[in-house]
Amino acid sequence: MEAPIYVTTSVVRLPAGPAPDYDSGVGDLLRQVLEIQKEQLTVLKAQAAAQDGAARWRAFLTRWQGDFPDVGTACKQVLPVIERAYLQLVQELTDKxxxxxxxxxxxxxLGEFLDRYGTRLGQLGTVLSQLGPLADAAPPPAQASG
Structure with a gap:
């Protein structure tokens, strides 16, 4: 035996009268949203600046510019020498x-291997990790006017 099927319909009627005035609050709401978005942008910019490692190193070099005027430029000049020494050691290690x-x-x-490569590789890696950010933060060389 089949179950009976019931069909119901309902009609929703809107209240009669003037339509509500939404325009009065929409402008205020949009202004509030805009202000919040401006505040969020300010916070995001501050967060990005706080996480910018290069900016911290630039500030560090600037702060000590009087006592160590050429240290950033010197790091930039010697970094390729350290990188080459590091890569030569890595090449030697991998070839072996x-x-x-x-x-x-x-x-x-294992002990012999670590004695031969471990300390030097670790120390060169540390030197690279210290000189690299300083070299990156160094101001570009002044170009001669001509």
Whole structure:
């Protein structure tokens, strides 16, 4: 036996009378939204500036400009030398591991490997991580007028 199907319809009637005046509050609401968006933009700009590492290093170099006037430029000049030394050590290390088949399977061989490469690689990496941001923050060299 089939279940009976009931169909109902309802009609919604809008109240009679004048339409509400939405224009009076919309302008105020839009102005408030605009003000909030301006405040959000200000906060976002401040956050971006606070997270800008290069800006911090530039401020650092500027603060010490009187005592160390050429340190940023010097970092920029010597950075390629340190990068080259670092990459040469990495190349030597990878060539050695590749030629030996990655044989670091016993304590003695691992200790010898770390004694030979670990300290130098770590120290050069640290020097790079210190000089790199200073070199990036250094002002560009003054161009001669001609």
């Amino acid at each position: 591991l590749r030629d030996e088949g990655g044989g670091l399977d016993n304590e003695f061989v």
